[in-house]
Amino acid sequence: MKNFIVSTLAASALLVTVACGGGSSSNTRGGSIDTGSGMVGALNRALQEVSYSPGGKGFGYKSVTVPASELNKWAKDNKDTIESTLSKLPAGYVLQITGHTDSVGPRTAPGDGRRGNVWYSEQRAKAVYNALRAQGMPADKLSFKGVADDLTTSVCGSDEQCQRRVTLQVVEK
Incomplete structure (x- = not known):
C-alpha cells in the first residue's frame, strides 16, 4: 500500500510538471523563460518584477x-536587485x-x-543596457537583444502599448 501511494504521488508530480511546462514560463509566440528550479530559475523569478516600461504604460509607438x-531613476531604484542577480550568475550566464x-x-x-x-526592440534594450552601464554594472555580465513581438505578455493584447517594454532575464552566453 505504501509503495502504491508513493508511486501515485510521483506519477502525479511528473504529470503536473509536464502539463505545466516543466518550469518554464511560456508566452503566446512559443518562446520561454527558464523559471524552473535551480539558481537560474530563482534568479529569473526574482527578475519578473524588474522590467522597464516608460510611464508604466510602455514605449510610445516607434519610440526608442x-x-x-x-x-536613470528606474536603474537606481532597481540597482540592488540587479546587482544581487549579477553576483549570483552561474558561470556561462549573463x-x-x-x-x-x-x-x-x-x-x-x-x-x-x-x-x-x-x-525598435533592440534600440529599447540598448537604452536600458546603457543606463545600467552608467550605474556601474559590468559589461561582461550584461547583454542586450531585441525580439520584436516574439515574447508577448498576456497582460494585454499583442497590438497594445504595454507590449513595448524591456525585460531582464538570465540566459546562457
Missing part, C-alpha cells in the same frame, strides 16, 4: 527614447536585457526606409 531622468514591441508594423525593415520591430 525616454527622458534620461526617468530611465543578464540579458530584452527589448519588445507590439505586433503592429513589419518585423524587419521592408526596404523602403522604414525600420522594423526588431530594430
